[in-house]
Amino acid sequence: MKLVIRVKLLPTPEQASALQATLHACNAAANHVSHIAFTTGTKRNRELRALTYTHLKTRWSLGAQAAQHVIKKTADAYAALTGNLKAGNLGKPGSKRFRRATEKPIAFRPQGAQPYDDRMLSWQMPQRTVSIWTVAGRMKRLAFTGEESQLLLLAHHRQGESDLISHNGHWYLLATVDLPENPTTPDPRGFIGIDLGITNIATTSTGHRHSGRRLNRSRQNDRRNRDNLAKKQTRSAKRRAKRRAGREARRTRDINHKISKHIVTEAQRTGRGIALEDLGGIRERVRLKKPQRVTLHSWAFAQLGAFIAYKARRAGVPVVHVHPAYTSQECSRCHHVDKRNRPTQAVFSCRNCGFVEHADLNASHVIADRGWWMWVRGAESQVPALTLIA
Template sequence: MKIVVQVKLLPSPEVATALSTTLHACNRAADIVSGVAYETGITSRNELQRVVYARLKTEFRLAAQPAVRTVKKVVDAYTTLSANIRAGGLGPQGSNRRRRAESKPIRFRSDAAQPYDDRILSWQHEARTVSIWTLAGRMKGVPFAGFPDHLAMLAKYRQGESDLVYRGGMWFLIAVCEVPQAPLDVDPVDWIGVDRGIANLATTSDGDNYQGRRLARYRRWNARKRAELQAKHTRSATRRVKRRAKREARHATHVNHKISKEIVAVARRTGRGIALEELSGIRDRVRPSRDQRAALFS
């Protein structure tokens, strides 16, 4: 089972400057690689690397592994775009959204995440520091912090690449941990029934009731704020609407995750399974009024 662990870097001002310069250079390089991939139609990582490798090293001063990781980042981005198009995520052939996506190279934000592998990033778990490559040289002894259980999982199960991320004025490393999955209980002694709803997010057959009043109030408040911003019809307001919508989605996911963890913990402790009501196709089976649509389908 793959679990993503995030830790916060605590760099000095000098190290933070080096990280920022490196991140911007890697993403400028990624834009160049993306342009080459778009113009030539090359989708193979090895072929694309042969075309741009020397330029990345001379023009952007990237070392061997950062250059390889940058090319891989671009190839992965185009692979994701192609998969999204095939799945219909950008609309049918000829739609405006799909045409815009296909008519220009993929661009990378100046502070977009940059992947690091074990050759350019090493972890010292006992000291809680990392050694990380930058354009200014190898930065050693950069401290990091995180939740104790996350740090223990990181030390024991981390695998593969880690992403360097700059967000909200702070630096993070995001790593993937391959955690062994607990064996599935295929013969539970009983079942916990879970009924999902709107007023009550979940109600179990044990009588536990997880109310959704606070989440509903939060959604209504966000809806009013989005309406106020949308009425301004400015680009800044549009950006703020998108940020607010993402924040609301993250909060709802967090609330649902907490509820599901509590129910799973009870089932595991009592040796029971979990039975959920069948809700697939509910959008086709009901015809809600306009006022009910946001509550039912959000």
């Protein structure tokens, strides 16, 4: 199982300048390669290398490995673009979005990430330092830090390349680790159903509700402040809006990590699996009142599901995804489905058997039942193989 560990570099001002110059040079070289690929139609790694390798080394003072990584990064970017075009992810041919993606070369930001292999980067884990290539020469004894448990994983399971990135003036290395997987529990004692929603972000069939009321108020305040800043159209307002957006994203990720950890820990402790709704395309399927649309479209439900999935995979907890149709209208006791079973947003009252329960809790029981039957039929879900640890 592959995970990505992020470690924070602690460069001196001189070291930070060298790192910044390196990223700028590598991405300027990538833009040059991209222009060659666009104008000549040559987008494969080997052919691009024949056209650009020598020029990259002389003009931008790139080392041999750095030049090859720049070329490969560009070729991979065009391969990803071709895949998205074929899949229709960028609209139909001739559409504005399609033309915008195909009428000019792919551009790389000056601060874009740069991959490093073991010839360009070496780790000294006991000293918490790295030796890294820069355009100013080999930089040794560059300190780094990180969460102790993640650094332990990095020391024992690191594999492959690492990416150098810069974010808000801070420097990071993203390193891949390959962890051995725990065997999935072959005979779970049942399933914990997870109902995802707006008022309650996640409700489990064991009775835990992760409320979103306080969070939604904070998000409403954030949206109001963001709108006010957008109206000003000044440089200062734009900088403040960007900082606020980063804080919102980090807060969302932190909450999703906490919720997913609690759910997976409970499932592991009780020997049960986890049943989630398959929410693919939820934004196109549901019809909500206008005040609810912003909340639905802005919360990272997919991120929460991915966090639950990869944590479950590490713990050996089975995960299934069930069809979400009528989970809010089906009675968990008699399985009668009726739109009138939901007289209010929070109350479920079965018209057939008279069973009354909190609506989200009833839906989580329905999801748990569906998860069990899917497991019996052998429909175990596939969990994503690569997820970021923030």
